[in-house]
Amino acid sequence: MAGIRIENVTKSYGGLAVLKDFTLDIADGEFVVLVGPSGCGKSTMLKILAGLEEASSGKITIGERDVTDLAPGDRDIAMVFQNYALYPHLSVARNMGFGLKMRGTDKAEITRRVADAAKILGIDHLLERRPRALSGGQRQRVALGRAIVREPQAFLMDEPLSNLDAKLRVHTRAEISALHKRLRVTTIYVTHDQIEAMTMADRIVIMKDGVVQQIASPDVMFREPANLFVAGFIGSPGMNFLQAKATAGKVRLFGQEVALPVANAGLLDGREVVVGLRPEHIAAGAGPVAFEVAPRLIESLGSEQYVYVDLPEENRRRGGADDDGRGHSLIARLLNPDGRPPGEKLTLSFDPGRLHVFDAATGEVIR
Ligand code: ADP
Numbered sequence: 414m415a416g417i418r419i420e421n422v423t424k425s426y427g428g429l430a431v432l433k434d435f436t437l438d439i440a441d442g443e444f445v446v447l448v449g450p451s452g453c454g455k456s457t458m459l460k461i462l463a464g465l466e467e468a469s470s471g472k473i474t475i476g477e478r479d480v481t482d483l484a485p486g487d488r489d490i491a492m493v494f495q496n497y498a499l500y501p502h503l504s505v506a507r508n509m510g511f512g513l514k515m516r517g518t519d520k521a522e523i524t525r526r527v528a529d530a531a532k533i534l535g536i537d538h539l540l541e542r543r544p545r546a547l548s549g550g551q552r553q554r555v556a557l558g559r560a561i562v563r564e565p566q567a568f569l570m571d572e573p574l575s576n577l578d579a580k581l582r583v584h585t586r587a588e589i590s591a592l593h594k595r596l597r598v599t600t601i602y603v604t605h606d607q608i609e610a611m612t613m614a615d616r617i618v619i620m621k622d623g624v625v626q627q628i629a630s631p632d633v634m635f636r637e638p639a640n641l642f643v644a645g646f647i648g649s650p651g652m653n654f655l656q657a658k659a660t661a662g663k664v665r666l667f668g669q670e671v672a673l674p675v676a677n678a679g680l681l682d683g684r685e686v687v688v689g690l691r692p693e694h695i696a697a698g699a700g701p702v703a704f705e706v707a708p709r710l711i712e713s714l715g716s717e718q719y720v721y722v723d724l725p726e727e728n729r730r731r732g733g734a735d736d737d738g739r740g741h742s743l744i745a746r747l748l749n750p751d752g753r754p755p756g757e758k759l760t761l762s763f764d765p766g767r768l769h770v771f772d773a774a775t776g777e778v779i780r
């Protein structure tokens with residue numbers, strides 16, 4: 414096992430810059446998740462780490478070795494892809510041992526490692542089957558097994574769960590986490606799914622358009638997002654965004670003066686800010702800041718309720734709502750709800766200490 418250092422990596426295809434100055438230090442044994450929307454450069458970064466793509470500039474170190482110019486086979490890392498790329502004509506055991514065989518590993522050693530990995534993954538009863546006689550979840554495990562038998566310095570995983578149905582995905586997610594706790598192999602895991610990132614990562618790297626937005630633990634990512642993009646990406650339903658002008662350290666939200674929870678709020682005088690409030694930080698009934706609304710829509714999920722409220726004109730995002738409609742409406746996530754029809758008046762409240770404040774022009778957090 415080894416730590417990995419990525420220094421100032423850039424990648425362009427023709428004129429298109431896909432990765433811009435990507436820098437990341439990964440500790441030995443760490444589980445790091447690269448997350449971001451489709452096309453943000455996650456797979457490209459992973460392929461550069463694996464040696465399947467060449468960086469336009471920058472440096473990659475695994476352990477103490479500069480591997481920037483090494484071939485994939487010389488990097489001592491194992492990759493698990495979204496499509497498992499198993500050989501259809503080989504048994505599970507031979508699929509798992511294939512890479513070792515190609516390296517000329519001793520036959521008895523291959524058998525031992527395959528048996529060990531199969532046991533860890535609970536597929537020891539499937540070793541003689543062909544891939545077509547396996548379920549999606551079982552194939553996925555064979556692909557993991559093939560990586561494990563290599564006993565590599567690091568695992569690279571590119572959306573390894575996205576071909577599984579929702580239930581199996583949750584199950585396998587937990588299995589991969591348990592596997593990591595057991596083997597402690599440095600892992601870089603790519604996904605577009607913020608829930609996978611939050612549940613699996615020691616640290617999350619959020620990317621947008623080839624640029625790292627924030628690197629932090631799941632907890633910090635949720636509590637202290639660095640900008641509007643991160644704030645909107647992490648959490649479901651996403652954070653509510655309300656626009657307002659700061660005056661004397663306060664803003665008007667739902668027609669009320671609310672103190673901004675930032676240092677030197679007075680210095681913000683006259684500035685346009687976006688105030689962020691998570692749906693779960695809004696409660697039904699009285700609270701420090703309470704306001705009356707007539708919900709446009711109420712979604713009941715049994716144990717909780719999503720209450721949709723139109724924002725007052727003055728709190729709507731200038732320039733329009735984002736793709737999720739955020740910026741024009743507010744969602745409150747209420748636990749233990751009572752059955753109330755939409756349209757009926759309802760009091761909601763929040764603690765202003767829970768507000769996040771962002772510069773409306775740059776999107777950067779103001780603390
Ligand atoms: P992600 O994995 O985050 O969805 P990718 O790393 O696959 O994103 O792609 C990042 C960007 O690079 C995309 O805009 C994609 O179209 C582009 N891209 C990826 N591979 C190539 C290639 N071989 N040639 C040109 N453009 C590419």
Ligand code: MG
Binds near residue numbers: 455456457
């Ligand atoms: Mg990808």
